[in-house]
Amino acid sequence: MPEPILEISGVNKSFGPVHVLRDIDLAIYPGQVTALVGDNGAGKSTLVKCIAGIHSIDSGTVAFEGKPVILNDPRVAAALGIEFVYQDLALADNLDITQNMFLGREIRRFGFLADGQMERKARETLTSLSVRTVSSVRQSVASLSGGQRQTVAIAKAVLWNSKVVFLDEPTAALGVQQTRQVLELVRRLADQGLGVVLISHNMNDVMEVADRVAALYLGRIAAEVLTKDSSTTQIVELITAGRSGDIGLAPATANESI
Amino acid sequence: MGRPRGLRFLYVAAMQPRTASFGSRFRPRLTPFTVIGAAFVVLLLISQFYVTSHFFSRGSMSVLTPLIGVMVIVAVGQAFVMGTGGIDLSVASVMTLVGSIVLKQSQNQNGRLIGALVFCFVACVVIGLINGIFIEALRLNALVVTLAVGQLVAGYTRLYRGNVLAYTDVPRDLSRAAGADIGGVSYLLVVSVGLAFVGTFFLHRMVEGRRLVASSAAPGTALLVGLRASGYRILAYVIAACSYGVGGVLLAGQLGTPDLTLGDPYLLTSIVAVVLGGAALTGGRVSPLATLLGAAFITILDYDLRVRGYSSGMRLLTQGIVLVLALSLAYGIRNLSRMGSIFRRAGPGRAELTQGVVPIS
Numbered sequence: 001m002p003e004p005i006l007e008i009s010g011v012n013k014s015f016g017p018v019h020v021l022r023d024i025d026l027a028i029y030p031g032q033v034t035a036l037v038g039d040n041g042a043g044k045s046t047l048v049k050c051i052a053g054i055h056s057i058d059s060g061t062v063a064f065e066g067k068p069v070i071l072n073d074p075r076v077a078a079a080l081g082i083e084f085v086y087q088d089l090a091l092a093d094n095l096d097i098t099q100n101m102f103l104g105r106e107i108r109r110f111g112f113l114a115d116g117q118m119e120r121k122a123r124e125t126l127t128s129l130s131v132r133t134v135s136s137v138r139q140s141v142a143s144l145s146g147g148q149r150q151t152v153a154i155a156k157a158v159l160w161n162s163k164v165v166f167l168d169e170p171t172a173a174l175g176v177q178q179t180r181q182v183l184e185l186v187r188r189l190a191d192q193g194l195g196v197v198l199i200s201h202n203m204n205d206v207m208e209v210a211d212r213v214a215a216l217y218l219g220r221i222a223a224e225v226l227t228k229d230s231s232t233t234q235i236v237e238l239i240t241a242g243r244s245g246d247i248g249l250a251p252a253t254a255n256e257s258i
Numbered sequence: 259m260g261r262p263r264g265l266r267f268l269y270v271a272a273m274q275p276r277t278a279s280f281g282s283r284f285r286p287r288l289t290p291f292t293v294i295g296a297a298f299v300v301l302l303l304i305s306q307f308y309v310t311s312h313f314f315s316r317g318s319m320s321v322l323t324p325l326i327g328v329m330v331i332v333a334v335g336q337a338f339v340m341g342t343g344g345i346d347l348s349v350a351s352v353m354t355l356v357g358s359i360v361l362k363q364s365q366n367q368n369g370r371l372i373g374a375l376v377f378c379f380v381a382c383v384v385i386g387l388i389n390g391i392f393i394e395a396l397r398l399n400a401l402v403v404t405l406a407v408g409q410l411v412a413g414y415t416r417l418y419r420g421n422v423l424a425y426t427d428v429p430r431d432l433s434r435a436a437g438a439d440i441g442g443v444s445y446l447l448v449v450s451v452g453l454a455f456v457g458t459f460f461l462h463r464m465v466e467g468r469r470l471v472a473s474s475a476a477p478g479t480a481l482l483v484g485l486r487a488s489g490y491r492i493l494a495y496v497i498a499a500c501s502y503g504v505g506g507v508l509l510a511g512q513l514g515t516p517d518l519t520l521g522d523p524y525l526l527t528s529i530v531a532v533v534l535g536g537a538a539l540t541g542g543r544v545s546p547l548a549t550l551l552g553a554a555f556i557t558i559l560d561y562d563l564r565v566r567g568y569s570s571g572m573r574l575l576t577q578g579i580v581l582v583l584a585l586s587l588a589y590g591i592r593n594l595s596r597m598g599s600i601f602r603r604a605g606p607g608r609a610e611l612t613q614g615v616v617p618i619s
Contacts, residue, residue, distance in 0.1 A: 054482070074484035090483065092476035095468070103472055104483035106465045113463050 003066065005030045005195045006051075006082065006164050011060030013043075013050055020046045022219045024060070028164055028195040033186060035206040035227075036199045038216030039239055044199050047216070048166050052084050053077050065163075078105075082164045083157035091153055093142040097134060098122040100141050101156040125159045126151075129185055147178025154185055164195040171205055183209050203232045217242035222249050290536015290588060291548045297534075298551045301558055309562045316442035318561075323439070326557045327446025328509045332524050333531035333553040334450075334457050334546045335501025338494040340529075340537050341544030342474040344393055344400035346498055348408035349528055352385055353506030353521025355415045360428050360510050362419065368431040378503050385411060386499030390492030415518065426515050436511030446508055450550070453501070457546035470494060474544075530556050530577055534584045536591070556580065 004027035013021040020043045028034055038044050049055045051062065053071040061068055064080050071077050077084070084090075091100045098119045107114045107121075122137045134148050141149065150170050157165045167186065171179040187209050190196045200206050206213060207227060215222040215238035222242045225234070237244035243251065306313040332349060339346040356378040363374035385407060392403045427433075438445045461467040473480040473487035474494070480487035505524070510516035534552030537544055559580065563573045 052482075074482065078484060084482070086482055090479045092472040092479045094475040095472060099468060099472075103479075104469070104485050106468065108465060111464075113465055113468060115463075 002029055002031070004028055005065055007063045007066075008047075008051070009061055009063075011047070011050065011062070012058045013046060013055060014058055020219050021050070021057075024216075024219075024221055026214055026221060026224070028197055029212075030163070030195045031190055031193050032211040033190045033196045033198055033209050035210035035213045036197055036216065037201070037203075037206060037213060037235060037239055042216040042239075043219045044216055045168060048084065048086075048168055048197075048199065051077065051082065051166065075104075078160065081160065081162045082166070083160065083162040084166045084168070085150070085153045085157050085170060086168050091141045091149060091156075094140070096140050097137045097144075097152050100152060101125070101137075101159055105160070121159065122155075125155050129155055129158065129188060131155060131185070133181060145178070146173050147175070147181060150174065150178070150182050151185060154182070154189070158189060158192075158194070162194065164197070165189055166197045166199070168199045169201065170198070171200065171202060179205070203235060206235070207232055215239050215248075217249065220249060220253070223247045290591060291545055291551075293587065293591060294534055294536060294548050294551045294555065298555050301555055301562075305558060305562050310565050319442035320439055320444065322558065322561055323442070323444040323447040324436070324512050325561070326554045327444055327448075327450040328505045328512070329524070329527065329531060329553040329557045330447070330450035330550050331453055331501055331508070332505040333528045333535075333549050334454055335498035335505070336528040337532045337535065337537060337544050337546055337549040338457070338501070339400075339498045340532050341471070342491045342494045344491075344495070345404065345529065346389065346495070347401065347404040347525065348385065348389060348411060348499075349502050350521035350523075350525040351408040351411035351415065352382060352499055352502040353509065353524060354516070354518055355381060355385075355411050355418075356503045356506035357510040357516030357520040358415050358419050358518075360432065360507055361423070361425060361516055364425075364429045364432075366425045366427055366429055368429045371429045371431055375507065378507055379500065382499040382503035383496055386496030387492065389499065390495035393495070394488040394491045419518070428510050428514060428516065432507070432511040433514050436508045446512070449508075453504075454546040454550040461544070461546070466490070466493070471544075526577060526581075527556055527560075528553075530581045530584070533581060533588065536588050552584075 006028040008024055008026045011021055011024040012019070024043075024047060026034075026036075026047075036044050036047070046055065050057045051071060053073045053076055056072055062071055063069065064082070069076070069080060071082075092103060095103065098115070101122045102118045107118050109117070119137055126134065126137065131151050133151055134144070141152065144152065154165070154167065154170065170182050170186065174182060183205060186196060186198060190209075190211075198206070198210055210227050212224060212226055213230065213235055214224045215235060217238065220242070222238045223244075225238075225247065234244045234247075238248050242249040242253070302313075310318065312318055332353070336346055336349060359378050359381060360371075360374050363377050364370045389400075389404055389407050392398050392407075393400045436446060440448070459467075461471055469480070469485050470490045470493060472483075473485055473490040477487050477491075480490075502521075502524075506516075506521060509520060513520070531553035532544075532549050534555055535545060535548035535550075536552075537549070556577065559576065560573055563576060568576075
């Protein structure tokens, strides 16, 4: 087992009286797809936003490559090589693909935008991911389909030699064909040695690409299991009840109301 | 892929970011820029052949071009604000204020002009910051904030001027600079066109400009990326206030004796000009060059009506109608392209294209 590239331990987060995350422990390994699953409101998106530095954490530690880090700004996470592809996509509609991929980290030449260079890099990245669904890196993002947008958002995340990529419901609004393409892309990221975290509701997706599954139940990690050792039924039970057979939360904890 | 030349080169260079596939992107399309460009040319032809046969004469140019110049400068400022989804109603008061500052600080002496201009600049930056901070940091409504700030500035201007004016004329240097022309075309117009190009360059070629565009059109995205989105939008208000300041100073120089109604005609017209330039009132789409054409259009239209002897009531009515028409047209153009893509997707060729594998160009 390799060392985890990102390790979260004992993370708590409350919004006012609502305790959203409770003692979360989670490890992300390079070259593996870790699926983060859970019901609506289980705290998946909050956890991701805490790691991104959009929300602050109340207690707990985050270690990146074995060293403790404090993530309190999206740029800190980006500088470490942790990238996020959000559910609401985080692409600016009125910019084109290249401009979006470099937004916030534009390449400058004499203080001005070096668009030609950015365009080449964007194209190289898409080619390296074997993306063939977008015809031009100069296309406006507004004209792209859901799958193409997701592809661009993922390509944006790997453009920066990132080491960990979080994908928040990348296949949520996609058709069969597009879902297939995005999942293949997710697998390729892991095969290139990145630590990938896939947040999903879709058990088929999870069983297909994930190596490990971490199930969140009411703000707690119910269990972390290997996909090859578990069945869809087991994972669904972990999501809905917090326990399945002898794995998962203790019955008393699982039945505790929030 | 042929090398773009001449005017076409200018258009491509100004409107599009420099790309490796440079030049292949020029296609005549129904965009706000092309529409206002066409309308502008039509209006010029009407002016020359129907309204007055002396439209391009030195006389009418020397009247018209300074008006257009000031209008363009003010409207480009308004365009920056409207690009963020806001609106700036303090424009008239800011122009009147700088007019008064130039008058009072310079005391009709050329030597004191620089000091007066520095005072104007500081005042504009402060007003822009107040507008921006109230709207972006406190998330108040742009309409109300700028209306209130405009009222504050107007009140301050009255107090500042006092009841008796010791000086009624701006320094000679300023009026000479603002009144200068080449072959009947005012330098004001030249300067304003220059500013519109600088604005376009800023938005398309500079890092801050692109971040401003992103922060305006997709504020959520900008935040997730880690941009200081509100900071960039506040910057837009400061840029705008400074443009009004430049416009106000030049207008004061042009008129010689700026009064307390100096900026009033620019309140509605600057907004009309930006809308004519195809700006969406919800923010995001802003083009200084299209705004330039919009400003020229509304000024020439007003001039034509005046030449034909229409009353001020009729002219105001026309401005209102133009505003409504431009808004509906801008909406129509956007929806047209959406409708067009629906039709294309339904066609067999398009379906094949989206299904199949297309190499990255």
